[in-house]
Amino acid sequence: MDYHSPASFAEASALAANATGTTRFLAGGTDVLVQLRSDLVTPDTLIDIKKIEGVSNIEQNADGSWTLGVAVTGAEMSEHTTLGQDWPGVVEAMDLIGSTQVQGRATLTGNLCNGSPAADSVPAMVAAGVTLTVTGPDGARTVAVEDIPTGPGKTSLAKGEVVSAVHIPARGENGGDAYLRFIPRTEMDIAVVGVGVNLRLDGDTITEARVCLGAVAPTVLLVEDCAKAIIGSTLDDTALEALAEAASAACNPIDDKRGTIAFRTEVAGVLAKRAAKIAYARAKGEKA
């Protein structure tokens, strides 16, 4: 295995483009090293991006949006004084991943590019409308998070492409987000269902919404029908029921020891309602 620690994303991209065999980018390593050690994926080329300048920065831009380096850890996000005020759902979703030790290393980009349909941070990022800069041999492009996963363990990134920055939109007025997941215990487990909700209000009425489901299909799902169910409403009982129905209808889950198809389908609806209520309360400025 060749190990490289390039000084720029252009160099990282060129290394990956010219490599033969299996290539992996190394950020926090909490998935890459597990796969390496268990002989699931043995990279021929490992490209550590942590020596690139700025990869650990969390910056708020003049327009209120945020730019996060791709090696920013969950612990750094949770400790940040204002990121979590703008985007509590995104920060909480990341914070649900693994132990304190894992939080010290794990990254949003790694969670996304590992390609697990149950990745906790991904539904929250999709709901928030997070986009990425992807650097490739032909330069950089901007991609929405929901366009990255294509199936379990698979992404749309081409050979030589590497995620080089994470962009979280400006929170703006009267907005709130939330992420909830179901696991059979209180900590240290993989989502059986995860739901991210992000919405904006005009008075009491929802004007914008994005609802994203995790762990109920081969990729996370941005469910248009869920958004439609609550846009224009005050999140009354009728809207909540319509939201739950739309969430359950979108599910196409696996049946395994952690959750049956019927269970995951029902819980997706339940969690969608609960997450929407939290996001709504946050948009109203309530602490929740």
Add this chain to the structure above:
Amino acid sequence: MSKFHVTTQVNGDEVEFLCDPRETLLDCLRDKLNLTGAKEGCGTGDCGACSVTVDGRLVCSCLMLGVEAEGKQIETVEGIADGDVLHPLQKKMIEYAALQCGICTPGILVAAKSLLEKNPNPTEEETRYWLAGNLCRCTGYDKIIRAVMDTAADLREAS
């Protein structure tokens, strides 16, 4: 396969080692530096027996490569006691009999010390969540939690 020359600080001392890029920090600590306090329980970041701090951040040394340690400051369980004088956490762990087989203990000590440095007055819930990544199959955790809470109280009184 070319080896990497790594210079890093472990428990305040500058150390150097040569490693294959596939070797984890845990492999390097144990096999090259003879620091066998950190244990390999699972090798997948689930059990916390290999816990160390890197630049003050609690991590699993099995989830980090040796080559990534270049230029870092690493603290292991070997650095917790001051010579023959045990750290208050170590004394309390003994007092409470908060260990049986001892495999998890180095990781618990490193993790608990890191908690108390960040938060000198943790609630029991915060302590339990912080240590959720440190598995112990012997004690049932209660004695460990009590030892950590009691140490925290003592350290607060002493400061």
